[in-house]
Amino acid sequence: MGQIWNVFIALFVNVLIWIYDVVGNNFGLAIILFTILIRIVTWPLNAQQMKGAAAMQELQSDKDWQAIQKKYAKDKEKLAQEQMRVYREKGINPFSSCLPTLIQFPIIIALYQSIIRALATTQLDLLKLSRSIWLPNVSELIPLNSKFLWMDLGHPESVVIFGLAIPTLALIVAITTYIQAKLTMPTSTTPGDQGAAMSGMMSIYMPLLLGYFALTFASGLSVYFITSNVLGIVQYAMQGKANWRNLIPGALKKK
Amino acid sequence: MRKKFVLVSTILLGAFLLSACAGGPVHGSTWPGLATDGNTMYLTDGSVYAVNLNDGRQLWRYPGSTKLIFYAPPAITPDGLVIVGSAGTDYSLIALNPSDINPETRAPFEAWKFSGARDRWVAAPLVAGDKLFAPNSDGNLYILDLQDGRSVKDATVVEISGRLWAQPTTDGERIYVTSLDHSVTAIDANTYDILWREDLGGAVPGSAVLGGDGMLYVGSLASQLERFDPVTGAHQPVLDAENWIWSTPAVEGDTLYFGDVDGNFYSFNTATGSLNWKPVKPDGPITASPLIREDHILVATESGSIFAVSRENGRVLWTVEVGGKIYTTPAPAGDLTIVAPLETEFYLSALDANGRQVWPFTPED
Numbered sequence: 227m228g229q230i231w232n233v234f235i236a237l238f239v240n241v242l243i244w245i246y247d248v249v250g251n252n253f254g255l256a257i258i259l260f261t262i263l264i265r266i267v268t269w270p271l272n273a274q275q276m277k278g279a280a281a282m283q284e285l286q287s288d289k290d291w292q293a294i295q296k297k298y299a300k301d302k303e304k305l306a307q308e309q310m311r312v313y314r315e316k317g318i319n320p321f322s323s324c325l326p327t328l329i330q331f332p333i334i335i336a337l338y339q340s341i342i343r344a345l346a347t348t349q350l351d352l353l354k355l356s357r358s359i360w361l362p363n364v365s366e367l368i369p370l371n372s373k374f375l376w377m378d379l380g381h382p383e384s385v386v387i388f389g390l391a392i393p394t395l396a397l398i399v400a401i402t403t404y405i406q407a408k409l410t411m412p413t414s415t416t417p418g419d420q421g422a423a424m425s426g427m428m429s430i431y432m433p434l435l436l437g438y439f440a441l442t443f444a445s446g447l448s449v450y451f452i453t454s455n456v457l458g459i460v461q462y463a464m465q466g467k468a469n470w471r472n473l474i475p476g477a478l479k480k481k
Numbered sequence: 482m483r484k485k486f487v488l489v490s491t492i493l494l495g496a497f498l499l500s501a502c503a504g505g506p507v508h509g510s511t512w513p514g515l516a517t518d519g520n521t522m523y524l525t526d527g528s529v530y531a532v533n534l535n536d537g538r539q540l541w542r543y544p545g546s547t548k549l550i551f552y553a554p555p556a557i558t559p560d561g562l563v564i565v566g567s568a569g570t571d572y573s574l575i576a577l578n579p580s581d582i583n584p585e586t587r588a589p590f591e592a593w594k595f596s597g598a599r600d601r602w603v604a605a606p607l608v609a610g611d612k613l614f615a616p617n618s619d620g621n622l623y624i625l626d627l628q629d630g631r632s633v634k635d636a637t638v639v640e641i642s643g644r645l646w647a648q649p650t651t652d653g654e655r656i657y658v659t660s661l662d663h664s665v666t667a668i669d670a671n672t673y674d675i676l677w678r679e680d681l682g683g684a685v686p687g688s689a690v691l692g693g694d695g696m697l698y699v700g701s702l703a704s705q706l707e708r709f710d711p712v713t714g715a716h717q718p719v720l721d722a723e724n725w726i727w728s729t730p731a732v733e734g735d736t737l738y739f740g741d742v743d744g745n746f747y748s749f750n751t752a753t754g755s756l757n758w759k760p761v762k763p764d765g766p767i768t769a770s771p772l773i774r775e776d777h778i779l780v781a782t783e784s785g786s787i788f789a790v791s792r793e794n795g796r797v798l799w800t801v802e803v804g805g806k807i808y809t810t811p812a813p814a815g816d817l818t819i820v821a822p823l824e825t826e827f828y829l830s831a832l833d834a835n836g837r838q839v840w841p842f843t844p845e846d
Contacts, residue, residue, distance in 0.1 A: 347601065347618070348511035348552070348568070349646065349686065349808070353768065356702075356725060356742060365683045365702045365725065369644060369661045 231336075236358040238340035243359065246344075247367055254374025257341070257446055261453040264333060265461075271329055272461065275410065281318045283469075288312075330454075334439075334447070341446040345372045345380040372446075379446035393441050395448035400437030402455035407432055408472040409462050511568075512768075512808035513821045513828070514554030514605065518561065521579070522812065522819050522842075525551040526828055529565050530844060531579060531589075534814045537831060537840030543577055543588045545569070554605035554648070556613070558627055562592050564613065566602020574602060574615055574623070574634075595625060595634040605648040607656070609670070614656055616645030622658055624673060639673050641666050647688040647729065650697075655711060657697060659685035665699055665707075667714060677714030681707055687729035687770070690737070692751040698737055700726025706739070706749065720749055720756070727768040728810070731778070733792070738778050740767025746780050746788075748795060758795040763788045770810040772818060774834070781807040785822055787836060801836035 241263070246256040265272070285291050291312055298305035313320055346352035346369055355368065372380045377395070384391040407429035440448040513526035521540060524530040529543040529551050543565070545551055550569035557563055562576040573596045577589040600619035607614040613625040615636075620643050623636035643662025650657045655667045655676060661684040667676040683703025692698050697709035698719075706720040724743035731738045735752040744766050748757040765784030772779040777789040777798050785805045789798040805822035812819045817839060818832045827841035 349603065349768075350511040352686065353727075353742070353766075353808075365704070368684055368702060 232358075234336055235339050235343065236360070238336055239344050239355070239358045240360050242340055242344050243364060243367065243370070244361060246370060247361075247364075251367065251371050252374065253345070253370050253372060253379055253446070254377070254449055257379070257449045258453045260337075261450050262457065264337075265454065265457050268329070268333075272458070276462070276465070278319060278321075281316070282320065285312070285316070285318065288316075334450075337450055338443060338447050341379065341444050344370055345444070345446070346370075347380050374446075374449070377445045377449075379449065380444050382440075382442060383445035383448060395445055395452070396437050396440035399440040399448050399451045399455070400433040402452055402459070403436045404429060404433040405473065406455045406458045406462075409459060409469055510550075511552050512823060514552055515809055515812040515819060515821050516555040516557055516563075516605065517812050517814050517819070518557050519814070522814060522829065523555045523557070523563050524821060524829060524842075525553060525555060525565055526821070527551065528844075529555065529563070529577065530828070530842075531563075532829060532842050534817065534819075534831070537829070537842045539842070539845045541579070541582060541588055542844065549573065549575075553602040556606040556608050556648075558608050558613075563589070564606055564608075564615075566598075566604075566606070566615065566617070568601040568603065572596070572598045572600060572602065572617070572619075574598065574606070574625075591632075593632045593634050595623065595636060597634075597636055597638075598623060600644070603644070603646040607649045607651065609651050609656070614649045614651075616641070616647070616649060616658060618644040618646070620645065620660070620662070622649065622656075622668070637673060639668055639675070643684075646686050650689045650691065652691055652711060657689040657711070659687065659689055659699060661686060663701070663703075665689060665697075665709065665714075665716075667711065679709070679714045679716055681705070681716075683725075686727050690730050690732050692732060692737060693735045694751045696751065698730055698732075698751070700728070700730060700739055702726070704741065706730070706737070706747075708751075719754055720747070722747065723760075728770045731771045731773050733773050736792070738771040738773070740769075740771065740780060742766040742768065744782065746771070746790065746795075748792070761790060761795045761797065763797070763800075768808045772811045772813060774813070774818070779811060779818060781809075781811055781820065783808065785825075787811070787818070787820060787832065789836065799836055801832065803830050803832075803838075 249255045294308040383395040522532045528545040531540040548571040549567045553566045566574045576592040578592040581590045598617040611628045615623040622639040643660035666678045681701045683701040689699045697711045702725045704722045705718040709716040722741040724741045737749045745760040765782035769781040780788045805825035809821040829842035831839040
């Protein structure tokens with residue numbers, strides 16, 4: 227298992243270094259282009275997520291669905307059973323909108339390890355890097371230039387303003403993750419809707435979690451998060467699937 | 482409810498897995514540093530350990546933390562201070578006073594501290610007279626006055642660029658600094674002016690050495706050994722290695738001994754410009770510098786072995802398997818050779834002249 231994981235990491239490292247070489251030794255740009263590549267590769271998963279979210283959205287106006295919400299409003303166990311029945315009958319997976327986000331975890335972990343290995347801030351990392359490279363004549367490129375804009379991509383980022391270290395990237399990561407989660411969240415007006423509750427929970431946990439990662443780990447990982455989130459938002463917006471109303475506090479309650 | 486639990490658990494597991502990639506000082510995170518004053522062996526392996534050379538007993542431990550992590554080899558000043566640089570989130574360079582031990586923590590008090598660096602300390606500083614030349618991963622060479630009596634030091638900064646991972650070398654007139662940005666730089670030892678700066682086409686993780694012929698020799702990740710005129714910086718490759726040259730060559734008269742990460746061990750004659758004998762290939766990659774002993778050369782390999790090689794013909798005289806992986810240059814201590822392997826239960830192993838273990842060192846709690 228460890229060997230397979232190492233090959234996976236090595237693949238990421240080589241693609242990153244190849245892009246780095248092509249774009250003129252800019253590792254930040256390499257991460258951004260690599261993220262676009264990852265989004266293309268994981269396109270089917272994202273499509274499934276959007277399809278799942280749309281199905282959940284349509285379900286809210288379904289008469290059968292609304293009827294069971296009223297009928298079993300005081301019996302949550304029975305309501306859950308009935309909701310599952312409707313999901314089965316209509317071929318909807320209520321977790322399909324969460325799954326792609328969860329599948330990102332191995333990619334995030336692999337990318338983090340790839341960035342750390344590629345930037346090689348310790349001697350052991352540099353030696354491991356030498357064994358991960360399949361590309362020819364890369365000794366001229368090593369070590370990779372870790373500077374991108376105001377950041378050192380191998381270290382956590384912060385900007386000192388009036389003596390205070392502000393983790394700007396961590397804030398941008400949390401905000402863009404929140405926006406993306408909210409835009410893709412199905413609008414639900416029915417109490418006890420498990421799928422909507424799950425999506426709501428994710429829209430709170432994920433920004434906090436990814437924001438924490440951005441605060442703690444190499445800023446190269448934050449560049450990946452932000453690029454991925456922005457691409458996601460653009461993708462939803464261009465397809466007209468984004469629920470912009472979800473960004474307005476209290477919009478659902480008024481409805 | 483169960484699915485909600487599974488979802489939250491998955492997120493937390495992901496957070497844990499990612500968190501496991503970072504963290505505090507861990508034995509084996511990278512290779513440790515060694516230095517000795519003849520009586521005590523100082524080991525940096527997350528924390529700083531002082532070990533009695535006679536019996537391998539721990540004298541004290543200066544603990545590492547998430548902020549302070551020590552792997553750079555210590556430097557020892559003429560008045561016995563042990564200088565260690567942190568690779569944690571706090572990039573301090575700290576002088577420990579082994580003769581002034583805190584009775585409560587049983588760790589030495591700090592004699593002084595320098596907090597002006599902006600990145601990790603990987604290399605050992607060079608002590609030259611009353612000055613300390615400390616290379617940092619931020620690309621600067623920090624020059625500190627050892628005699629100013631200050632507890633919070635200032636430094637003269639020479640901007641070299643790139644990550645400086647190797648101890649500088651001096652011939653008294655010039656200081657030679659190697660960098661991962663592929664360069665070798667000479668600075669004036671008195672004025673600190675940059676005299677010359679040359680590119681090697683590959684990163685230089687080891688130090689430059691002065692050969693018996695007065696020329697400067699440097700190995701690099703361009704897999705070449707280069708010879709420099711120390712005055713002008715004019716240079717040319719004198720040997721193509723099979724792979725990256727990581728280790729600093731060991732010098733004995735006209736001969737340089739060094740290894741490469743393919744596991745080849747070379748003996749290069751600077752007078753003739755050729756190899757003394759065909760490279761020998763022990764059993765694994767070589768990143769540690771060879772150690773010249775009375776009648777043989779000791780070579781440490783990543784495979785965890787020490788090879789005693791004849792200086793005359795390169796024949797392997799004896800081999801001992803220490804275990805784990807050895808990246809750190811072994812340290813001589815009288816008749817003993819101290820080895821600091823990774824991935825073993827013990828942190829140090831003291832070997833006698835025949836390679837037999839005299840004592841292992843495992844840290845006390």
